[in-house]
Amino acid sequence: MGAATALPVRDLHVEPGATTTATMLVRNTGQVVDQFTIDVVGACAEWTKVEPKVVNLLPGADVEVTITFAPPKSPSVGAGVVPFGLRVLSREDPPGSTVAEGSIDVAIFSDVQIELVPRVSRGRRRGKHQLAIDNNGNVPTTVHVTAADEEEALDFAFDHEVATIEPGAAAFIRIVARPEKRFFKGADKQLPFVVTAAPSNAEPVATRGTLTQRQLLPSWLLPAIAILAVLAIAAVILYETLLKPKIESTAQDAALSAASKANKSLASKVSQASSQAAAANKNANKAKADASRATAKVSASSTKPGPPAAPTGVTGPGGANLAGGTATSFVVAPTATQTPGNATTFTVIDGGPALNSKQLLVITAVVLQNPNGDQGRLLISRGSGAAGETLFNEGLVNYRDLDHHFEDSPLIFTRSKPLTISLNCQAAGQSTSCRPNILFSGRIVTAQRAVG
Structure with missing residues (x-):
């Protein structure tokens, strides 16, 4: 009792983005009318369709079931042989259910996309870019990156020139473009170049970029110097015609006033100094007398022994x-x-x-x-x-x-x-x-x- 299956072709081949079909014969080997449900098991179940999915068969009757394989052209479906199973479930006799096994070979496809960010850079000595490489294929790929310009006016530097990228992943490579010649003044120069990415399993892909080379002197420098020169000339004229005479007159008045105050102050200080000198002379005479008395005391006590000298270091x-x-x-x-x-x-x-x-x-x-x-x-x-x-x-x-x-x-x-x-x-x-x-x-x- 249960079901019997026959899958004429077990090894199939399909291109990503295309479809391929196979037929399977399902027979009711039981003694009663039975209903069978057919589904797919395995990694290909998401992109495989069975028609019809449910069949009712009399005892000894059979039917052909069509299986359609349609893998998307996407990195999510890897290349290679994918095993699958066609499961036939019996409603009346579950132990009599069966599975037909097969495999389908998903073909390889390559899809490498690149993008240069920014496409146009600006600088006096160098321009910085980043190359984004997307592997939209279904197998890993190794990409070699080069850059060139027709006029050979640029030198290029990469943080790395080769990248291995898994399906559905991306790699980023920094590129620095340096002009071989620089100029101090003049209009900006447009230096176009081409970046090429050569995958190991596909044709090379290229994208264009441009370095806008600017003059070494900042564009605002010369106007600023001209404005400063005009301001300096105006300041000199203003000083010579208006400020200088007024400053000289004010300075003369201030000098006369200061001289008058200084004379008065000097006379006061001379008088004060005379008084202080007289007091100092009196104090000096008193100090001389005190020194004479101290000398006599020192002479009287010079014969007495003094205390012992202090040690020069700590002793342990x-x-x-x-x-x-x-x-x-x-x-x-x-x-x-x-x-x-x-x-x-x-x-x-x-x-x-x-x-x-x-x-x-x-x-x-x-x-x-x-x-x-x-x-x-x-x-x-x-x-x-x-x-x-x-x-x-x-x-x-x-x-x-x-x-x-x-x-x-x-x-x-x-x-x-x-x-x-x-x-x-x-x-x-x-x-x-x-x-x-x-x-x-x-x-x-x-x-x-x-x-x-």
Whole structure:
């Protein structure tokens, strides 16, 4: 029971934008009158039509069904073999439904379109264009772009000369046209050129463009210079005929008035100066007497011993001069693996330079950096273990950049009490480990005797 089908031609061929047909025989192999529904399955179902779609057949009867394939000439339908199935569904005996399989070969077609934007450019030294290339075919294509002008007056530059374009896609190529010769003044020159795009699977296509070359001097420059010259001449004439005589008269009046005021002021100042000179002479005599008395007191006390001189530098352990030594600067980058929830797990690092028994590391500045936003705790100690002295206890999340300075009270480390870094990592910012940085600046000084 059910249906039987016969598709005489299973391998078909069709051109995009055209149609092709095939016939299929459908027979009722059941014992009762049955209704059959025919449809198409597969990628070609959108552009395939079946006539008739529904047939009623007596037992043992058959009918021819026409299948029309009409792929559009569009990039949405790719070239190549497209398999399909003709499904015949029985209403009375669904398990007896059947499918006839076949394939249709969609032919290749090429359609490359180009557009130059803008078609006309303007400039003194160059013109900028963009070539839009659309692949409206149904296969990928590689396009090679060239440009030329008949007078060979232009040089062309491309950001790229070859583009591979998928069906239905577009590519854009920037083109710069530069004139080989320039001119300072004159009318604009029209320099036409042709841009050609040669697809790998189709005939070349071309479009025209034009560069309007302008003079190097701006068009407004010469009129502006002429106007400025006229204004300058008018200003000179106005000054010589009207303003200069008035200014000279006003200046003379102002000079006479100023001279009169100056004479009065000078007489007043002379009188005042005389009074001040007399007072100054009196004060000088008094100062001379005071100086004589002070000299006598100094002579009387010159035999008494004075206080001891102040030291020239700050002295540290072992008699070291903390202001001397050799400048040093170094970076310590401790690394610790994440231990979420375990705040007692620290990675310990000896971060200072190697010291001998007489050397001291004097730290005057510390810069803490946490660029990755790690979370945890950082300890800076003098010495390690139970005898270690914690100097800094910083939460990584509290800073990105943090600096400390100790010029007046520097941090001192020795061989027995070295600089020690301890890092606890709770949550790394960008990887599986915390990576803060510490910059130390200071000096290495040498003591007069061993310090550790």
